[in-house]
Amino acid sequence: MFGLQNNRIVKLQLITALILSSEYSFASQLKIASWNIEWLDTTPVQRQQKRSDADYETLAAYARQLDADVIAFQEVADTVSAAKLFSADEYQLFISSRDNDQKVGYAVRKSLSVKALPELKALDLHKKQSLRYGLPLTVTTQDGRSLTLLNVHLKAGCYNNASDKQAKRRKNCQQLDQQIALVRSWAEQQGDNPYAILGDFNRQLKNSRDKYGNRLQNINLHTTGNNDASQCYSRRYDKKKRRWTLRNYRQYIDHILLNDSAFSTLQPDSFRQHTFAKDSVLKHYLSDHCAISVQLTL
Secondary structure, X not given: OHHHHXXXXXXXXXXXXXXXXXHHHHOOEEEEEEEEXXXXXXXXXXXXXXXXXXXXXXXXXXXHHHOOOEEEEEEEOOHHHHHOOOOOOOEEEEEOOOOOOOEEEEEEEOOOEEEEOOOEHHHOOOOOOOOOOEEEEEEEOOOOOEEEEEEEEOOOOOOOHHHHHOHHHHHHHHHHHHHHHXXXXXXXXXXOOOEEEEEEOOOOOOOOOOHHHHHHHOXXXXXXXXXXXXXXXXEEEEOOOOXXXXXXXXXXXXXXXXXXXXXOOEOXXXXXXXXXXXXXXXXXXXXXOOEEEEEEEO
Protein backbone atom coordinates (compact mmCIF):
# COMPACT_ATOMS: atom_id res chain seq x y z
CA MET A 1 0.00 0.00 0.00
CA PHE A 2 2.79 2.35 0.94
CA GLY A 3 4.52 1.57 -2.39
CA LEU A 4 1.35 2.34 -4.37
CA GLN A 5 0.94 5.64 -2.53
CA ASN A 6 4.55 6.54 -3.30
CA ASN A 7 4.00 5.74 -6.97
CA ARG A 8 0.97 8.03 -7.05
CA ILE A 9 2.95 10.84 -5.46
CA VAL A 10 5.77 10.38 -7.98
CA LYS A 11 3.26 10.40 -10.86
CA LEU A 12 1.63 13.57 -9.53
CA GLN A 13 5.04 15.24 -9.21
CA LEU A 14 5.91 14.25 -12.78
CA ILE A 15 2.60 15.56 -14.13
CA THR A 16 3.06 18.84 -12.23
CA ALA A 17 6.61 19.19 -13.55
CA LEU A 18 5.42 18.53 -17.10
CA ILE A 19 2.68 21.16 -16.79
CA LEU A 20 5.10 23.73 -15.37
CA SER A 21 7.76 23.00 -17.98
CA SER A 22 5.12 23.17 -20.70
CA GLU A 23 3.95 26.59 -19.50
CA TYR A 24 7.53 27.77 -19.31
CA SER A 25 8.33 26.53 -22.79
CA PHE A 26 5.40 28.53 -24.20
CA ALA A 27 6.54 31.73 -22.49
CA SER A 28 8.51 34.09 -24.70
CA GLN A 29 11.12 36.43 -23.26
CA LEU A 30 11.17 39.76 -25.06
CA LYS A 31 13.48 42.66 -24.24
CA ILE A 32 12.30 45.97 -25.70
CA ALA A 33 14.26 49.22 -25.62
CA SER A 34 14.01 52.86 -26.62
CA TRP A 35 17.00 54.96 -27.62
CA ASN A 36 17.33 58.47 -29.05
CA ILE A 37 20.68 58.33 -30.86
CA GLU A 38 21.02 62.10 -31.48
CA TRP A 39 21.21 62.91 -35.19
CA LEU A 40 22.62 59.56 -36.34
CA ASP A 41 23.45 60.27 -39.97
CA THR A 42 26.40 59.00 -41.99
CA THR A 43 25.99 61.89 -44.47
CA PRO A 44 24.73 64.80 -42.37
CA VAL A 45 23.01 67.58 -44.25
CA GLN A 46 20.71 69.26 -41.77
CA ARG A 47 23.28 69.18 -38.99
CA GLN A 48 26.90 69.43 -40.04
CA GLN A 49 28.50 67.35 -37.34
CA LYS A 50 30.09 64.09 -38.36
CA ARG A 51 30.93 61.11 -36.24
CA SER A 52 34.33 59.46 -36.54
CA ASP A 53 34.84 55.74 -37.10
CA ALA A 54 35.76 55.46 -33.43
CA ASP A 55 32.47 57.14 -32.48
CA TYR A 56 30.51 54.59 -34.52
CA GLU A 57 32.52 51.70 -33.09
CA THR A 58 31.77 52.88 -29.55
CA LEU A 59 28.05 53.24 -30.32
CA ALA A 60 27.97 49.80 -31.98
CA ALA A 61 29.60 48.23 -28.91
CA TYR A 62 26.99 49.95 -26.75
CA ALA A 63 24.20 48.55 -28.98
CA ARG A 64 25.63 45.04 -28.59
CA GLN A 65 25.71 45.42 -24.82
CA LEU A 66 22.11 46.64 -24.91
CA ASP A 67 21.28 43.27 -26.50
CA ALA A 68 17.56 43.98 -26.92
CA ASP A 69 15.17 42.07 -29.16
CA VAL A 70 13.45 45.27 -30.29
CA ILE A 71 15.06 48.71 -30.21
CA ALA A 72 12.80 51.66 -31.00
CA PHE A 73 15.22 54.39 -32.02
CA GLN A 74 14.80 58.11 -32.68
CA GLU A 75 16.78 60.78 -34.56
CA VAL A 76 18.14 58.42 -37.22
CA ALA A 77 18.40 59.54 -40.84
CA ASP A 78 18.12 56.21 -42.66
CA THR A 79 18.69 52.46 -42.44
CA VAL A 80 22.25 52.89 -43.75
CA SER A 81 23.09 54.91 -40.65
CA ALA A 82 21.24 52.47 -38.37
CA ALA A 83 23.14 49.54 -39.90
CA LYS A 84 26.39 51.02 -38.58
CA LEU A 85 25.14 50.13 -35.08
CA PHE A 86 22.84 47.16 -35.58
CA SER A 87 24.32 44.17 -37.40
CA ALA A 88 22.47 43.04 -40.53
CA ASP A 89 23.24 39.46 -39.50
CA GLU A 90 21.15 39.90 -36.38
CA TYR A 91 18.64 42.71 -36.95
CA GLN A 92 16.10 43.78 -39.54
CA LEU A 93 15.67 47.55 -39.80
CA PHE A 94 12.54 49.66 -40.28
CA ILE A 95 12.32 53.44 -40.52
CA SER A 96 9.72 56.16 -40.91
CA SER A 97 8.98 57.65 -44.34
CA ARG A 98 9.34 61.21 -43.04
CA ASP A 99 11.38 63.45 -45.35
CA ASN A 100 13.84 64.62 -42.74
CA ASP A 101 17.09 63.49 -41.11
CA GLN A 102 15.28 62.98 -37.79
CA LYS A 103 13.22 59.82 -38.11
CA VAL A 104 11.97 57.12 -35.79
CA GLY A 105 12.58 53.47 -36.57
CA TYR A 106 13.28 49.99 -35.26
CA ALA A 107 15.96 47.36 -35.09
CA VAL A 108 14.16 44.02 -34.67
CA ARG A 109 15.89 40.73 -34.07
CA LYS A 110 15.57 38.42 -37.07
CA SER A 111 14.05 35.65 -34.97
CA LEU A 112 10.89 37.80 -34.73
CA SER A 113 8.40 38.23 -37.54
CA VAL A 114 7.21 41.78 -38.20
CA LYS A 115 3.98 43.24 -39.51
CA ALA A 116 4.18 46.87 -40.60
CA LEU A 117 1.25 49.10 -39.62
CA PRO A 118 0.13 52.49 -41.00
CA GLU A 119 2.32 55.34 -39.77
CA LEU A 120 0.81 57.85 -37.39
CA LYS A 121 1.49 60.77 -39.72
CA ALA A 122 -1.08 62.92 -37.94
CA LEU A 123 1.60 63.65 -35.30
CA ASP A 124 3.06 66.00 -37.93
CA LEU A 125 0.32 68.45 -37.01
CA HIS A 126 0.91 70.93 -39.83
CA LYS A 127 1.71 68.35 -42.54
CA LYS A 128 4.93 70.22 -43.32
CA GLN A 129 7.45 67.58 -42.16
CA SER A 130 8.10 69.85 -39.18
CA LEU A 131 7.12 67.23 -36.60
CA ARG A 132 7.98 63.53 -36.49
CA TYR A 133 5.66 60.70 -37.48
CA GLY A 134 4.78 57.85 -35.15
CA LEU A 135 5.80 54.40 -36.37
CA PRO A 136 3.80 51.33 -35.25
CA LEU A 137 4.47 47.68 -35.97
CA THR A 138 3.62 44.27 -34.53
CA VAL A 139 6.29 41.73 -33.64
CA THR A 140 5.49 38.04 -33.26
CA THR A 141 7.65 35.45 -31.55
CA GLN A 142 8.34 32.00 -32.97
CA ASP A 143 5.65 30.52 -30.72
CA GLY A 144 3.02 32.99 -31.91
CA ARG A 145 3.01 35.59 -29.12
CA SER A 146 2.52 39.14 -30.44
CA LEU A 147 3.20 42.66 -29.20
CA THR A 148 2.30 45.90 -31.00
CA LEU A 149 4.58 48.91 -30.53
CA LEU A 150 4.24 52.59 -31.34
CA ASN A 151 7.51 54.52 -31.56
CA VAL A 152 7.14 58.27 -30.99
CA HIS A 153 9.32 61.36 -30.78
CA LEU A 154 7.03 64.14 -29.61
CA LYS A 155 7.31 67.91 -29.65
CA ALA A 156 10.16 69.36 -27.58
CA GLY A 157 10.05 72.40 -25.34
CA CYS A 158 7.18 71.51 -22.99
CA TYR A 159 8.92 69.37 -20.41
CA ASN A 160 6.79 69.72 -17.27
CA ASN A 161 3.71 71.35 -15.79
CA ALA A 162 5.56 74.59 -15.05
CA SER A 163 6.46 75.11 -18.71
CA ASP A 164 2.77 74.96 -19.65
CA LYS A 165 2.34 78.40 -18.08
CA GLN A 166 5.36 80.07 -19.67
CA ALA A 167 4.54 82.33 -22.62
CA LYS A 168 7.68 81.32 -24.50
CA ARG A 169 6.72 77.65 -24.16
CA ARG A 170 3.00 78.01 -24.84
CA LYS A 171 3.09 77.11 -28.54
CA ASN A 172 5.23 74.03 -27.84
CA CYS A 173 2.83 72.92 -25.10
CA GLN A 174 -0.20 73.43 -27.33
CA GLN A 175 1.36 71.20 -29.98
CA LEU A 176 2.36 68.56 -27.45
CA ASP A 177 -1.19 68.65 -26.10
CA GLN A 178 -2.53 67.81 -29.57
CA GLN A 179 0.01 65.03 -30.04
CA ILE A 180 -0.84 63.43 -26.69
CA ALA A 181 -4.51 63.40 -27.73
CA LEU A 182 -3.55 61.58 -30.95
CA VAL A 183 -1.45 59.06 -29.03
CA ARG A 184 -4.41 58.44 -26.70
CA SER A 185 -6.71 57.93 -29.66
CA TRP A 186 -4.31 55.43 -31.24
CA ALA A 187 -4.05 53.58 -27.93
CA GLU A 188 -7.80 53.36 -27.51
CA GLN A 189 -8.08 51.75 -30.95
CA GLN A 190 -5.83 48.84 -29.89
CA GLY A 191 -8.39 47.24 -27.58
CA ASP A 192 -7.10 44.72 -25.05
CA ASN A 193 -4.26 43.39 -27.22
CA PRO A 194 -0.84 43.87 -25.59
CA TYR A 195 0.96 46.98 -26.80
CA ALA A 196 3.71 49.41 -25.85
CA ILE A 197 4.12 53.10 -26.64
CA LEU A 198 7.75 54.05 -26.32
CA GLY A 199 10.23 56.68 -27.39
CA ASP A 200 11.21 60.26 -26.66
CA PHE A 201 8.14 61.99 -25.22
CA ASN A 202 10.06 65.18 -24.39
CA ARG A 203 8.02 65.22 -21.19
CA GLN A 204 8.65 64.22 -17.58
CA LEU A 205 5.78 61.73 -17.43
CA LYS A 206 7.04 59.99 -14.29
CA ASN A 207 6.10 62.99 -12.17
CA SER A 208 2.88 61.90 -10.44
CA ARG A 209 1.45 65.40 -10.91
CA ASP A 210 2.18 65.59 -14.63
CA LYS A 211 -1.06 66.23 -16.50
CA TYR A 212 -0.02 64.29 -19.60
CA GLY A 213 1.18 61.34 -17.57
CA ASN A 214 -2.19 61.32 -15.81
CA ARG A 215 -4.09 61.50 -19.10
CA LEU A 216 -2.28 58.44 -20.36
CA GLN A 217 -2.77 56.55 -17.10
CA ASN A 218 -6.50 57.25 -17.42
CA ILE A 219 -6.62 54.88 -20.39
CA ASN A 220 -4.75 52.19 -18.44
CA LEU A 221 -1.26 52.94 -19.71
CA HIS A 222 1.46 52.23 -17.16
CA THR A 223 4.83 53.94 -16.96
CA THR A 224 7.73 51.60 -16.32
CA GLY A 225 10.78 52.21 -14.20
CA ASN A 226 10.83 54.38 -11.10
CA ASN A 227 11.30 57.97 -10.06
CA ASP A 228 15.01 57.64 -9.39
CA ALA A 229 17.06 60.40 -10.98
CA SER A 230 18.47 59.71 -14.41
CA GLN A 231 22.14 58.73 -14.38
CA CYS A 232 22.64 59.47 -18.07
CA TYR A 233 25.53 61.81 -18.85
CA SER A 234 26.10 63.63 -22.13
CA ARG A 235 28.61 66.28 -23.09
CA ARG A 236 28.56 69.98 -23.90
CA TYR A 237 31.35 72.24 -25.06
CA ASP A 238 32.42 74.86 -22.53
CA LYS A 239 33.61 77.81 -24.64
CA LYS A 240 35.28 79.56 -21.71
CA LYS A 241 37.26 76.48 -20.68
CA ARG A 242 37.59 75.34 -24.32
CA ARG A 243 36.88 71.74 -23.53
CA TRP A 244 34.07 69.21 -23.33
CA THR A 245 32.32 68.93 -19.96
CA LEU A 246 29.72 66.51 -18.62
CA ARG A 247 26.07 67.37 -18.11
CA ASN A 248 23.23 65.38 -16.58
CA TYR A 249 19.49 65.95 -16.96
CA ARG A 250 18.01 64.36 -13.85
CA GLN A 251 14.47 63.80 -15.16
CA TYR A 252 13.52 61.12 -17.69
CA ILE A 253 11.86 62.23 -20.91
CA ASP A 254 12.26 58.83 -22.63
CA HIS A 255 9.62 56.32 -21.59
CA ILE A 256 8.22 52.85 -22.20
CA LEU A 257 4.46 52.73 -21.56
CA LEU A 258 2.55 49.45 -21.41
CA ASN A 259 -1.18 48.77 -21.50
CA ASP A 260 -2.77 46.41 -18.99
CA SER A 261 -2.19 43.29 -21.11
CA ALA A 262 1.48 44.06 -21.71
CA PHE A 263 2.06 45.34 -18.17
CA SER A 264 0.89 42.00 -16.76
CA THR A 265 3.85 40.39 -18.58
CA LEU A 266 6.45 42.88 -17.28
CA GLN A 267 9.22 41.17 -15.35
CA PRO A 268 9.48 42.90 -11.95
CA ASP A 269 12.48 45.23 -11.57
CA SER A 270 13.52 44.68 -15.20
CA PHE A 271 13.59 48.39 -16.10
CA ARG A 272 17.12 49.50 -16.94
CA GLN A 273 18.79 52.71 -18.01
CA HIS A 274 21.89 51.82 -20.00
CA THR A 275 24.41 54.55 -19.26
CA PHE A 276 27.62 55.45 -21.05
CA ALA A 277 31.01 55.45 -19.35
CA LYS A 278 31.85 59.07 -18.52
CA ASP A 279 35.26 58.92 -20.18
CA SER A 280 33.62 57.66 -23.39
CA VAL A 281 31.14 60.53 -23.29
CA LEU A 282 33.98 63.07 -23.16
CA LYS A 283 36.07 61.28 -25.77
CA HIS A 284 33.39 60.44 -28.37
CA TYR A 285 30.32 61.91 -30.02
CA LEU A 286 27.74 59.45 -28.69
CA SER A 287 24.23 60.69 -27.80
CA ASP A 288 22.54 63.04 -25.39
CA HIS A 289 20.14 60.21 -24.44
CA CYS A 290 20.79 56.80 -22.90
CA ALA A 291 18.75 53.76 -23.87
CA ILE A 292 16.11 52.38 -21.53
CA SER A 293 14.73 48.83 -21.60
CA VAL A 294 12.28 46.43 -19.99
CA GLN A 295 11.87 42.65 -20.12
CA LEU A 296 8.52 41.03 -20.90
CA THR A 297 7.40 37.41 -20.59
CA LEU A 298 4.68 37.05 -23.21
